[in-house]
Amino acid sequence: MRDTAPRAAELRIDAPHRELLDQVLDKWSLSVLNELCEHPCRFNELRRAIPAVTQKSLTATLRRLERNGIVERHVVATRPVAVEYRITRLGKTLRAPIDALLEWADAHMPQIEHARTLFDAEIE
Amino acid sequence: MRDTAPRAAELRIDAPHRELLDQVLDKWSLSVLNELCEHPCRFNELRRAIPAVTQKSLTATLRRLERNGIVERHVVATRPVAVEYRITRLGKTLRAPIDALLEWADAHMPQIEHARTLFDAEIE
DNA sequence: CCGTATCCCCGAGGATACTG
DNA sequence: CAGTATCCTCGGGGATACGG
Numbered sequence: 001m002r003d004t005a006p007r008a009a010e011l012r013i014d015a016p017h018r019e020l021l022d023q024v025l026d027k028w029s030l031s032v033l034n035e036l037c038e039h040p041c042r043f044n045e046l047r048r049a050i051p052a053v054t055q056k057s058l059t060a061t062l063r064r065l066e067r068n069g070i071v072e073r074h075v076v077a078t079r080p081v082a083v084e085y086r087i088t089r090l091g092k093t094l095r096a097p098i099d100a101l102l103e104w105a106d107a108h109m110p111q112i113e114h115a116r117t118l119f120d121a122e123i124e
Numbered sequence: 125m126r127d128t129a130p131r132a133a134e135l136r137i138d139a140p141h142r143e144l145l146d147q148v149l150d151k152w153s154l155s156v157l158n159e160l161c162e163h164p165c166r167f168n169e170l171r172r173a174i175p176a177v178t179q180k181s182l183t184a185t186l187r188r189l190e191r192n193g194i195v196e197r198h199v200v201a202t203r204p205v206a207v208e209y210r211i212t213r214l215g216k217t218l219r220a221p222i223d224a225l226l227e228w229a230d231a232h233m234p235q236i237e238h239a240r241t242l243f244d245a246e247i248e
Numbered sequence: 249c250c251g252t253a254t255c256c257c258c259g260a261g262g263a264t265a266c267t268g
Numbered sequence: 269c270a271g272t273a274t275c276c277t278c279g280g281g282g283a284t285a286c287g288g
Contacts, residue, residue, distance in 0.1 A: 203249090207250060
C-alpha cells in the first residue's frame with residue numbers, strides 16, 4: 001500500500017516546470033480554457049462568460065496563453081476589427097490533466113472542507 | 125484517452141475550486157508533496173530537500189496543506205521537539221492528477237518553448 | 249530543532265480613463 | 269469592438285532576528 005509506484009517518476013519540480021504551470025494554471029487561465037474548449041470566442045464574449053475578469057487581466061491571460069502556444073489569435077480585418085480566440089492542438093492536450101485536477105477537487109471537496117473545519121476548530 | 129467526450133463535465137471554475145487549487149498547487153506545495161510522497165520528513169529535512177524555500181514559506185506551506193487535510197503533523201515530545209510530516213490518504217489521491225500535469229509539462233515543454241520563441245520573435 | 253515575529257519589497261491584478 | 273495606459277492597493281514571500 002505504501003509506495004505503490006516505488007521507482008516512480010522522481011518528478012522534479014524545477015524552475016521551468018513551475019513557471020510553465022504558473023502561466024497555464026493562473027488565476028483566469030482555467031476559465032478561459034474552459035470557454036475556448038467549447039468554441040472559439042471573441043474578446044468580449046469571453047468577458048461576458050467570465051464576468052469577474054477585468055479587461056487588463058483577460059488581455060494578459062490571452063497573451064500569455066498565446067505565447068505558450070495554447071491559444072491562437074485570429075484578427076479579422078473587418079470594419080471595427082473582430083478578434084477570435086481559439087484553442088490550439090497543443091492547448092487541447094491540456095484538457096485531460098486539467099480535468100483530472102478539477103475532478104479531484106470536485107470529488108474531495110467535502111473531505112477537504114471537513115479537514116478545514118477540524119483544523120480551524122483546534123486552533124483557538 | 126477515451127473520454128474525449130466533448131459535452132464533457134461542463135467543468136465550472138468557481139471560487140472554491142480556484143481557492144483550493146491555489147492552496148494545493150502553490151509555489152512550494154508540489155515540491156513538498158513530492159518529498160512527502162517518498163517518505164515522512166522532519167522539518168529541516170524538507171528544508172534541505174528544497175534548498176530554495178525559506179523557513180517562513182515552508183511553515184506556511186505545511187500549515188496550509190495540513191489545514192486542507194493533505195499532510196499530517198506529528199509532534200514527538202522528545203528533548204528538543206521532533207516534528208514529522210507525512211502525507212495523508214487524501215494527500216495521496218492528489219498524486220495522480222499532479223503527476224498527469226507534470227507529465228504533460230515534460231512532454232510538451234519543447235513545443236512550448238518553440239511557441240515562445242516564435243511569439244517573442246514576431247513581437248519586435 | 250522547530251518554529252514565530254517583524255520589516256520590507258515587489259509584482260499581480262483591480263479601477264478607471266482613453267484610443268484606433 | 270478590442271484593446272493600451274495609469275494609478276494604486278494588497279498580499280506573497282524573502283531576510284533577519286528572536287523564542288520554546
